[in-house]
Amino acid sequence: MKGTARNERKRRYENSAYFYVAAILLLVALIVVFPIGYTVYISLTNMNLYHWFDFEFIGIGNYIRAFSQANSEFLSSLGLTILWTIANMVLITLVSLVLAVLLNVKGFKGRNVYKTLLMFPWAVPSYVSILLWRIGIFNGEFGLLGDIARALGSDSFYILQSYWGAFFASLLVNVWLSYPFTMTMMDGALQSIDQSLYEAARLDGAGFWRTTFNVSLPEIVPIVAPSLLMTAFMQFKQFDVVYLLTLQKGAQTGAGLQTIITYAHTTAFESNNYGLSSAISTIIFMLIALLFSRFAYREAKEGRN
Amino acid sequence: MKRLAIIPIAAFLAATALAGCTTEQGGPTTLTFWHDNDEAMMNYLASAATDALKDEGITVEAVKKSGIQDQIKLYGNDSSNGPDFFFGAHDAIGAYAEMGILAGIEGYADATTLGSFLDSTVDAGEYKGTKYLFPLYAETNLLFYNKDLWKGEMPTTTDGLLAYNEARVKEGGYGFLNQYNDTYNAAPWINGYGGFVINEEATPGISDAKTKEGAAYNARFAPTMSDGTYDTITNLFLEGKADGILAGPWFVSSVKDAGIDCGYVSLSRFELPNGEVLSPYEGVQGFAVMKYAEGKKDAISKALKAMATVEVATDLAKNYNCTPALEAASDVAEVTSNEMVKETQYTIAESAVPTPNIPEMGVMWTPFTNFLTAVNKGENIDEAATKYQADAVQAIENMH
Amino acid sequence: MELRKTARKALKFGSLHLLFIAVCFIALVPIIYALAISFSGTTNLTGGIFAITDFTFDNYLHIFTELDFGTWLGNSLILSIATVLVTVIPSAFAAYAFATMSFRGKRVLLFLLLILNAFPQVLTMTALFALLRNTHLLNTRIALILVYSGSNSIFAFFNLKGYFASIPSSISEAATIDGATRPEILFKVVLPLARPAIIVTSILVFINCWNEYLFASTFLTGKDLYTLASGLYALQSNNLARNWPQFAAASLFISLPVLIVFFLMQRYMVSGLTAGGVKE
Numbered sequence: 001m002k003g004t005a006r007n008e009r010k011r012r013y014e015n016s017a018y019f020y021v022a023a024i025l026l027l028v029a030l031i032v033v034f035p036i037g038y039t040v041y042i043s044l045t046n047m048n049l050y051h052w053f054d055f056e057f058i059g060i061g062n063y064i065r066a067f068s069q070a071n072s073e074f075l076s077s078l079g080l081t082i083l084w085t086i087a088n089m090v091l092i093t094l095v096s097l098v099l100a101v102l103l104n105v106k107g108f109k110g111r112n113v114y115k116t117l118l119m120f121p122w123a124v125p126s127y128v129s130i131l132l133w134r135i136g137i138f139n140g141e142f143g144l145l146g147d148i149a150r151a152l153g154s155d156s157f158y159i160l161q162s163y164w165g166a167f168f169a170s171l172l173v174n175v176w177l178s179y180p181f182t183m184t185m186m187d188g189a190l191q192s193i194d195q196s197l198y199e200a201a202r203l204d205g206a207g208f209w210r211t212t213f214n215v216s217l218p219e220i221v222p223i224v225a226p227s228l229l230m231t232a233f234m235q236f237k238q239f240d241v242v243y244l245l246t247l248q249k250g251a252q253t254g255a256g257l258q259t260i261i262t263y264a265h266t267t268a269f270e271s272n273n274y275g276l277s278s279a280i281s282t283i284i285f286m287l288i289a290l291l292f293s294r295f296a297y298r299e300a301k302e303g304r305n
Numbered sequence: 306m307k308r309l310a311i312i313p314i315a316a317f318l319a320a321t322a323l324a325g326c327t328t329e330q331g332g333p334t335t336l337t338f339w340h341d342n343d344e345a346m347m348n349y350l351a352s353a354a355t356d357a358l359k360d361e362g363i364t365v366e367a368v369k370k371s372g373i374q375d376q377i378k379l380y381g382n383d384s385s386n387g388p389d390f391f392f393g394a395h396d397a398i399g400a401y402a403e404m405g406i407l408a409g410i411e412g413y414a415d416a417t418t419l420g421s422f423l424d425s426t427v428d429a430g431e432y433k434g435t436k437y438l439f440p441l442y443a444e445t446n447l448l449f450y451n452k453d454l455w456k457g458e459m460p461t462t463t464d465g466l467l468a469y470n471e472a473r474v475k476e477g478g479y480g481f482l483n484q485y486n487d488t489y490n491a492a493p494w495i496n497g498y499g500g501f502v503i504n505e506e507a508t509p510g511i512s513d514a515k516t517k518e519g520a521a522y523n524a525r526f527a528p529t530m531s532d533g534t535y536d537t538i539t540n541l542f543l544e545g546k547a548d549g550i551l552a553g554p555w556f557v558s559s560v561k562d563a564g565i566d567c568g569y570v571s572l573s574r575f576e577l578p579n580g581e582v583l584s585p586y587e588g589v590q591g592f593a594v595m596k597y598a599e600g601k602k603d604a605i606s607k608a609l610k611a612m613a614t615v616e617v618a619t620d621l622a623k624n625y626n627c628t629p630a631l632e633a634a635s636d637v638a639e640v641t642s643n644e645m646v647k648e649t650q651y652t653i654a655e656s657a658v659p660t661p662n663i664p665e666m667g668v669m670w671t672p673f674t675n676f677l678t679a680v681n682k683g684e685n686i687d688e689a690a691t692k693y694q695a696d697a698v699q700a701i702e703n704m705h
Numbered sequence: 706m707e708l709r710k711t712a713r714k715a716l717k718f719g720s721l722h723l724l725f726i727a728v729c730f731i732a733l734v735p736i737i738y739a740l741a742i743s744f745s746g747t748t749n750l751t752g753g754i755f756a757i758t759d760f761t762f763d764n765y766l767h768i769f770t771e772l773d774f775g776t777w778l779g780n781s782l783i784l785s786i787a788t789v790l791v792t793v794i795p796s797a798f799a800a801y802a803f804a805t806m807s808f809r810g811k812r813v814l815l816f817l818l819l820i821l822n823a824f825p826q827v828l829t830m831t832a833l834f835a836l837l838r839n840t841h842l843l844n845t846r847i848a849l850i851l852v853y854s855g856s857n858s859i860f861a862f863f864n865l866k867g868y869f870a871s872i873p874s875s876i877s878e879a880a881t882i883d884g885a886t887r888p889e890i891l892f893k894v895v896l897p898l899a900r901p902a903i904i905v906t907s908i909l910v911f912i913n914c915w916n917e918y919l920f921a922s923t924f925l926t927g928k929d930l931y932t933l934a935s936g937l938y939a940l941q942s943n944n945l946a947r948n949w950p951q952f953a954a955a956s957l958f959i960s961l962p963v964l965i966v967f968f969l970m971q972r973y974m975v976s977g978l979t980a981g982g983v984k985e
Contacts, residue, residue: 016887020802021814023795024858031855032821034836035829042831049664049704052404053382069699099728108718112971114725116964120736123963125916125934128956129735131941134536135750136738141537141546142751144734158532161682176732181909185864188905192868223871226863230822237825249670250535252486254678261825266671267696271703272378272400272664274831281828288823293816300815368928371939379834379923386843386926540750562948563748 036285043278048271055275062279069267077263078287081236084171084259088235091175093228096182101212103183104190106198115187122180130244133173134160134251158253166246166255174241178231185227189220229295236288237261260284333362334604338592340392341373343558346625347392350441350612353620357611363604367392381406384597389605395429395438395589400664402432408594409435413606418613426630429589429659439609440591441618442627445572445652446493447645448481449542449556450549452566462576463494463522463583470529473548481549482538485527485681488673489660490551493572493583495519496658502673507665509697511676512690520680520690522578527681553588554626554645571648573655584656589630622646628653668700736957743954750949764954772936772955773928778962781932784849784921785914789907791854796861797903801891803862804869805877822859830923837924848924853917857910864909868902869895904973912963933959 043062047055099118103111121129140146140158149157159165193216201211239261246255247262258266264284269277340347344367351367358365368388370376374397380387381404401407410430411419419427422440430438450459456473460466470480484490488502495502500516503509510516531537531547542550543563550556551572560567572583592612594605611617618634621627628649629635641647660666676693680686730737738754746759768774803811833852834843842848872895880890896903921935931939937955 017802017806017808017811020806021799024799024862025814027791027795027851027855027858028818028821030836031833031852032824032859035832036821036824038832038835039829049400049403052406065703102721102724105717105721107714108721110722110725112968114729115971116968117729118732119964119967120733120960122912123916123960123967124736124956125918125937125959127918127938128941132735132739132956136735136754139537139750140532141541142754144738144754147754161532176735184905184909188901189867189871191901192871219871223867226819226867227860229819230860230863233823237823239825239827250484250487252674252678253532253534254486254675254682267700267703270668270671271700272667273703273705276703277828281825284828285824289820292823293820296816296819299819300812368926369939370926371922376923376926379831380926383838383843385841386838540748544749544751546751 039278040282042274043276043282045275047275047278048273058275062275063283065276066279066283073258074260074263077258077260080167080257081259081261082291084167084238085232085235087171088174088178088238089228089232091171092178092182092231092235095175095179096186099179099183100186100190101216103187104216105208115184118183119180121176126177126240127244129177130173130241133169133176134245138169138245160246160253160255163255163257166242166253166257170241170245170257173245174235174238177241178235182224182228182231185224186220189223190216192223193219226299229292229299232295233288233292236291237284239265260287333364334601335364335366336390336601336604336608337366337368337388338390338392339368339370339373339376339388341370342392342590343555343625344369346621346627349620349624350392350617353617354608354611357614358604358607361604361607363608365608377401377406378404381595382597384595387595387597389598389601390592390594390609392441392590392592394660395440395591396660396662396666398430398437398593399432399662400667401593402435402437403664406596407437408596408599410437410439410594411435413594413602414439414609414613418610421613421632422630423632423635425587425653425659426589426591429587429662430591430593432662437593438589438591439593439613440589440630441612442590442621442630443649443653444553444555444588444590444628445649445657446490446551446553446585447648447652448549448570448572448575449552449560450481450568450570451542451545451547452568454545454548455568456548459570459574461574462578464578466575467526467529470526474529479531479541479547480529481551482530482541482547483526483533483551484535484538485523485530485533486674486678487533487535488670488677489586491520491523491677492658493551493585494523494577496584496586497577497581497656498522498579499581503661503663503666503669503697505661505663507663507701509669509672509694509701511673511697512694517686517690518579520677521686523677524681524683533681554628554649557626557645569645569648571652571655573652573657582656584658585652586660587653587657588660590627591630665701665704668704669697672697672700739953739957742950743957745950748949764950765958767951768955768958772940773931774933774936774955774958776929777931777933777936780846780930781915781934781959782962784846784853784932785911787846787850788853788857788914789910791850792857792861792910793865793903793907795854796858796906797865797896797899798891799862800865800869801895804866804872805874805895818859818862822863826856827919830919833920834923843924844926844930846925846930849921852920852924853910853914857913861906861910864906865899865902868899872898900973904970908967908970911966915959915963 044057044059045055046058103115135143137144138159145159146157149155159169197215197219198211201215206214238259242257242259243262243265246253246257247266261284264277264280271277347367347369351365354365373391373393377391381401419436426440426443427436430436430440460469466481473480492502495516498515498519500513500519501510527533531541538547538550539556539559541547543559543565545565572585575583577583592609598605613631615631615634615637618629618631619637619639622629622634622640622643626643626645628646629640634640635650672693675696676689679689679693741755741757743764744757744760746761746763749756749758752758803815837843837848876894876898877890880894885893916934918934918938921932922938925931937959940955941952
């Protein structure tokens with residue numbers, strides 16, 4: 001009797017939870033899940049230029065083809081993408097954290113002005129700012145780096161033409177594009193820390209550094225961890241920066257820098273073979289899911305708190 | 306209070322959001338064409354047709370669509386949101402034709418109308434025996450030179466050009482610049498040597514011996530041409546830091562805005578070491594009609610015809626440096642007195658090669674550009690050719 | 706004693722100001738570069754990085770006189786604000802449930818949402834197109850609002866969940882004992898406490914929509930539906946005749962509303978926890 005009542009209450013309670021999450025699940029089902037499902041469906045068909053509207057189901061042929069093309073270039077682009085993700089995450093986290101902590105120094109006037117100015121990279125559409133970097137900074141003829149190189153007596157300096165030069169240039173631009181978001185997140189998290197914790201630390205005689213490491217960091221980690229994880233996803237699937245800096249039509253620099261997405265783009269997507277490129281998209285998705293599932297699982301588990 | 310304010314805002318948003326779905330007009334016919342071209346020029350075309358067809362109640366509208374090739378593919382089967390016809394280059398015709406989204410142009414223009422164009426321009430829009438393009442003008446790359454900067458006589462050989470470039474670089478300047486890594490812009494060298502990007506049987510020509518010769522010769526120019534990217538070379542030229550540049554009619558308005566006293570020379574006037582001349586790609590720009598627009602056949606035919614007059618062609622040549630596809634306009638004095646048009650006509654007559662319009666050309670740009678880049682960087686040409694030929698073969702295979 | 710303390714404080718904040726001025730300058734180099742170009746009457750990229758040639762305001766005037774900036778601005782505002790509402794409200798509800806309730810399938814859902822968000826959205830263009838076409842939503846703002854909301858909601862949800870979870874459960878428990886129902890707790894306790902998080906998340910979503918151009922230029926084909934970002938994209942993609950000064954002016958102009966919103970919102974972003982006066 002008692003047990004049933006409790007079960008009943010539990011069920012009602014659960015149902016109300018489902019009510020709260022229904023709207024977002026609907027949105028996600030429509031805009032995220034359906035397209036993924038559709039992509040998987042297309043990957044099993046022969047939809048290409050020659051069967052644009054009259055495509056039919058052909059099984060896993062596209063996957064076999066995609067795997068048969070996974071050569072050393074694909075593997076090296078995968079390796080580079082992993083390196084790219086790690087390098088970006090380290091730099092983005094460090095830069096954002098330092099800036100956020102300094103912005104939150106107690107009694108510091110002007111934080112709003114600096115914060116707003118530091119937001120600027122984010123306020124400009126990314127295709128515009130990447131173009132500005134390409135022309136204004138990296139261009140060997142009239143960019144800042146070219147000017148500096150000439151001032152130092154060297155010839156014009158085309159950083160985007162070499163593999164590692166292009167890598168570091170892309171890294172710099174990507175960190176520049178990404179830090180405002182993480183900085184804002186961390187700043188928000190720091191702001192939400194209960195002030196009494198700081199007071200307690202002060203009473204213990206802790207200085208700035210000790211407060212930062214013993215109070216601020218442990219408090220913000222659980223808050224910002226999901227967004228950092230999502231930032232990592234974003235770096236992994238980053239396309240614009242590398243593409244617009246080194247591969248855009250009319251601006252190919254020959255650096256040979258390829259992440260898996262740019263690689264897939266130049267090898268498969270230009271073919272107009274939607275069946276094959278959908279198979280490759282699906283494989284890339286699986287790959288991301290596989291690489292990140294450990295982190296996602298841990299995050300989901302901790303989400304219980 | 307604050308919470309109440311949200312309600313009208315939300316209602317307003319919902320109303321404006323709904324208002325976004327405007328529907329088709331009623332009554333007189335409105336025709337829409339898409340383009341990714343000079344807006345002033347396209348609006349001129351639309352208004353020329355609208356004016357001519359005022360009595361018939363036909364209005365023609367030009368809508369600019371950036372990335373038009375992808376958009377046509379997406380909207381190619383969508384009569385309610387797609388255009389009735391579009392303006393574009395002939396080399397994309399093959400792909401659209403294979404997709405089955407284009408109507409044959411012969412249903413929209415009779416034999417006399419099509420016969421009034423230069424044969425080469427109509428042929429450029431033919432794919433697998435069907436004509437799809439209603440041609441308006443042709444274009445090729447030319448050598449643009451700054452009359453105030455260019456020193457001495459214009460060379461008549463490519464070796465002369467190379468020597469000129471090397472001398473100018475030594476002086477700390479730039480001679481003529483080109484996007485030497487780019488397939489389209491390096492094509493004059495490749496074609497001039499008898500090489501090819503892709504042939505009619507859809508075989509890539511990267512590993513062809515003559516292609517390699519052309520690429521190797523093209524690579525000798527690279528060190529004299531800065532980084533060879535579009536932004537760099539156009540700005541160097543427009544700001545008076547380079548004496549010349551390889552470009553086409555699309556670049557003229559920028560040159561005029563920059564106030565440069567510019568001369569144009571046909572690439573057919575430069576002899577290569579092998580005795581041939583530089584031979585750039587020829588592009589034909591014109592209209593293609595969507596298959597689903599059949600219900601408006603009559604109106605579209607009339608609109609197309611209204612834009613294929615000597616008067617329109619002359620205006621296009623005069624104001625936008627377009628080389629007419631219309632035969633009757635080709636020797637109108639006002640047209641031939643335009644230096645750029647004259648040089649383009651010369652190039653087409655002498656050595657220009659139509660850009661291949663087979664769908665396979667669409668996947669050639671990347672491997673071919675990669676090949677050129679590798680050669681220009683000084684990599685072993687045979688190895689590069691083998692590698693990128695394989696890439697190209699793979700890319701073509703991937704289309705099916 | 707007091708004096709030394711003041712001096713040390715002045716030194717501390719002084720050096721902090723110096724540091725931030727330097728950091729801002731470095732971070733803003735590309736922006737200052739664009740600013741200089743936007744005030745130039747003649748394109749002169751080769752003239753040095755911060756050079757202004759023939760100073761003029763014409764480029765800014767041009768974006769209003771020759772481009773349809775008014776319409777674009779209106780469209781961007783409508784889309785971005787509507788998207789923020791359609792994204793943040795469902796996300797806040799879900800975040801509340803995930804942060805404070807336990808129910809069957811919770812962990813699986815969390816895991817799935819995280820992983821789903823990893824799918825590169827650019828790859829789903831064709832699928833979204835098919836969806837919108839079959840629902841006859843192409844060329845409507847609703848389509849774009851839905852697409853934007855769907856693609857931002859997971860991100861907004863995780864943002865909010867982190868904050869909601871950091872609100873001590875003792876606060877809700879106290880409210881429950883006081884007889885508050887769940888919706889009451891959400892609206893009267895949790896949401897006010899999480900105000901900074903909601904504002905931050907709204908701004909993030911707002912910026913994402915404001916600067917999005919790919920979907921906007923693909924799904925809205927009418928010229929009167931251009932947004933600032935898609936209009937500007939069309940302008941620059943016509944790079945056959947790129948006018949750098951006007952392009953720079955337009956780029957900076959479209960970033961301005963974002964910065965203004967951000968600046969104005971800052972004062973609402975102070976901690977909800979202390980503002981709510983809840984201390985344990």
